[in-house]
Amino acid sequence: MMAELFANSKWLGAGGAVGKTSPVKPAPFFRRSFVLETLPEKAEVFFCGLGYSELYLNGEKVDDGVLQPVVTQYDKRSRYLRYDLTGKLRKGENVFGVILGNGWYNCSTENTWYFERAAWRDYPKMILELDCDGIPVVISDSSWKCSGVEGPIRFDALREGEIYDARLEMPGWNCVGFDDSGWKSARIVPGPGGILTEQIMPACKVMQRLPAVKVVPGPPKDAVVYDVGQIITGWVNVKVQGEAGAKVKFIYSELMDHYQCNIDRKDLEPYVTSDRFQTDEYILKGAGIEEWEPRFVYHGFRYIQVEIEGAAEIREISGCVVHTAFEFLTEFESSDPVLNKLHENTHWSFIDNFTGIPTDCPHREKNGWTGDALMAAEMGLFHYDLESSYHDWLQTMGDAQRPSGQLPAIIPSNGWGFNWGSGPAWDSAFLLIPWYVYVYTGKTRILEENYDRMKLYMKYLSSMATDHILSFGLGDWCPVDLQRMTDTRITSTGYYYADAVMMKKTAALLGKEEDAAAFAELAESIKKAFHEAFYRGEGLYGCADAPERDDDVTALATALYWGLCPESESAKTAKRLNDLFVARNYKSDFGILGSKYILRVLSDYGYGETAYRILIQPAYPGWVNWINHGATTLWEQWKGFSSHCHIMYGDIAAWMIQYLGGIVPDETAPGFSALTIKPFAPQGLDSLRVSSKLASGKVIVDWKKENGKFRLALTIPTGVPCNVILPDGSTYRQNETFTEYECSL
Incomplete structure (x- = not known):
């Protein structure tokens, strides 16, 4: 049946062709009446509305998802949604209703990444098929009616906002x-040009509503600023009363200029050529208390500046938290409020940056930067059920790949990011995230589906190498000192090297022995070349032609983290790394790659106390310094300029679970089919509790320090083998679901 899906359905739109200067049209509304003589035993509707859409049946929205479907490389692939309508249809007349928004499909706003020039860009369109007991009963064709330019959504643009005129409601x-x-x-109308495949990942939904409070003192006259208390992704929900035609404008920002008493967006606006950046507008119909929220845009914000033109009064306002509705798997709590706040801020940064795709930030760009996704992947897999979400996004990444194997820095991409912003540290998301998914969940379908494209990417990397050394791409992005990057x-x-090793393992896992042998040989060649090119003796890794960068902590950690440092030298390199941080008062002298490697490497080589002190030290540069300046999410820059909601420094939450909680992922036991629990109890941390729903079942690690003793209460899934390693080095084999342990500190 699936091969015949949409066989007779047509793509429908309101008409018109998009050009560079084409105006943004009001959102089109569609309806189709149909009669059922008998009710089916099984009814399903298959629907795709680009860019974003809402589908209604008999006046009711068919689901609670928003911002549907997920963005893709539209000229290669679009996602349709499947809804079970069994029991929802009526005997006699029924009506489908559809509203279409522009979303990513028709980005009209000039921006740094040129989405307004995308090859796929066109006015919104839809396709639909209703099957009753397996037989198409309703399809999208010319019998559907369209509102044309009528309707209340007068304007919607992803990076600008939405204008809604309630007087024009129907x-x-x-x-x-x-x-x-x-x-x-x-x-x-013509289709988008690519294939149609089902969206597997969960929908985006409104997951929370945070009450907004008025900021006192407020901004200049005719405006009020509200604070939802947390940087979020989403939009406002407002209850307002006033006369017909009164206008209420909502301007969103993550920062407040407390000197001017208004919002501060100077670090975000330059990337979008529009004076409407992150601005929604509601025009009242004058009918009592009116409630409204946008449909087809989203914003990153904490503060909302409200400007009213005409007679209107805000009765209630809240912030709607919107993200992909994946299941939360892990809870974390410790005796240190600062550590808890770091974990909480990382959580918010992750969900704020997963609105259909993993993004770098929810306001300035909204782009699917591959490096940011890679840095946060293990944190994400520990905390959320992401297999299907990564499946869909990585499929889009494969769609964006060039025939040469080259990948862009952002997914999706209209062609931007191939020759700047990409490179091995970013592109490796295509190889490493599928492997991480396998390790954390035991599922191989992403590896299987993408293997040939991953192999093509390795061919591209080899074509760019000189004597197995690569010199292109972004590196340790956003370091403390750019001159010492x-x-x-x-x-x-x-x-x-990491990619070659992962391809060797993947090929072996999938039974491709010849490929596995070839990638093993390549990995050894790269390892040898790396050591010859960059090892300078006494544990030091660097470049002979750049001695001013000697004792670069990310260089040392790179060699240790990826296993490029010979065993005979690794202890020297680890000690050198530790000594550098001790000498620098544990300050974070690295960028995003270093933030992934360094805490892990120090912990693995016996310097866990140093790793913990780097994490919690309060001075600049460091994670806690952000908290001391009021951060509710992770920042883009150590100094605090640019975005205040990035996830690329977010591996710290994975480190907390793996090292402090001791839940150790093991590629020889994928999906946590066997457990190793090895908690670390640093000085100054008195207790910790992690509850995690792993692929093999629920694990609860609950430890505390009492009277010079370390006490652990451990709950594991029934029947899952478990090795327990306590801080004093003692080891146990746990066979019961619940066991308590004790050792001296």
Whole structure:
């Protein structure tokens, strides 16, 4: 049946062709009345509405998802949604209703990444098929009616906002009995050009509503600033009362200029050529208390500046928290409020940056930067059920790949990011995230589906290497001192080696023995070349032609983390790394790659106390310094300029679970089919509790220090083998679901 899906359905739109200067049209509304003589035993509707869409049946929205479907490389692939309508259809007349928004498909706003020039760009369109007991009963064709330029959503642009005129609402437009004689026939239009595949990942949803409070003192006259208390992704929900035609404008920002008493967006706006950046507008109809929230845009914000033109009064306002509705798996709590706040801020940064795709930030860009996704992947897999979400996004990454194997820095991409912003440290998301998914969940389908494209990427990397050394791409991005940024040859070659190793393991897992042998040989060649090029003796890794960068901590950590340092030298390198941080008062002298490697490497080589002190030291530069300046999420820069909601420094939450909680992922026991629990209890931390729903079942690690003793209460899934290693080195084999342990500190 699936091969015949949409066989007779047509793509429908309101008509018109998009050009560079084409205006943004009001959101089109569609409806289709149909009669059922008998009710089916099984009814399913298959639907795709680009860019974003809402589907209604008899006046009710068919689900609670928003911002649907997920963004893709539209000229290669679009996602359709499947809804079970069994028991929801009526005998007699029924009505489908559809609203379409522009979303990513019709980005009209000029921006740094040129999405307004995308090859796929066009006015919104839809395709639909209703199957009753396996037989198509309703399809999208010219019998559908379209509102044309009528309707209340007068403007919607992803990076700008939405204008809604409630005076133009059409009550009952999606119900039986509505008079659509003034509507036009829907236009049959060209499709987006790619294939249609089902969206597997969960929908985005409104997951929370945070009350907004008025900021005192407020900004200049005619405006009020509200604070939801937390940087979130989403939009406002407002209850307002006033006269018809009064306008309420909502301007969103993550920062407040407390000197001017208004919002501060100077670090975000320059990337988008528009004076409407992150601005929604509601025009009242004058009918008592009116409630409204946007449909087809989203914003990153904590503060909302409200400006009213005309007679209107805000009765209630809240912030709607929107993200992909994946299941939360892990809870974390410790005796240290600062550590808890770091974990909480990382959680918020992750969910704020997963709105259909993993993004770098929810306001300025909204782009699917591959490096940011890679840095946060293990944190994400520990905390959320992400297999299907990564499946869909990585499929889009494969769609964006060039025939040469080259990948762009952002997914999706309209062609931007191939020659700047990409490179091994970013592109490796295509190889390493599938492997991480396998290790954490035991599932191999992402590896299987993408293997040939991953192999093609390795061919591309090899074509770019000189004597197995790579020198292109972004490196240790956003370091403390850009002039002392780790030499890209070191970090890029490190990822080249990591990719070769992962391809060797993947090939072996999938039974491709010849490929496994070839990648093993390549990995050894890269390892040898790396050591010859960058090892300078006495545990030091660096570049002979750049001695000013000697004792670069990310360079040392790269060699240790990826296993490029010979065993005979690794202890020297680890000690050198530790000594550098002790000498620098544990300050975070690294960028995003270093933030992934360093805490892990120090912990693995016996310097866990140093790793913990780096994490919690309060001075600049460091994670806690952000908290001391009011951060509710992770920042883009150690100094605090630019975005205040990035996830790329977020591996710290994975480190907390793996090292402090001791839940150790093991590629020889994928999906945690066997457990190793090895908690670390640093000085100054008195207790910790981690509850995690792993692929093999629920694990609860609950430890505390009492009277010079370390006490652990451990709960594991029934029947899962478990090795327990206590801080004093003693080891146990746990066979019971619940066991308590004790050792001296």
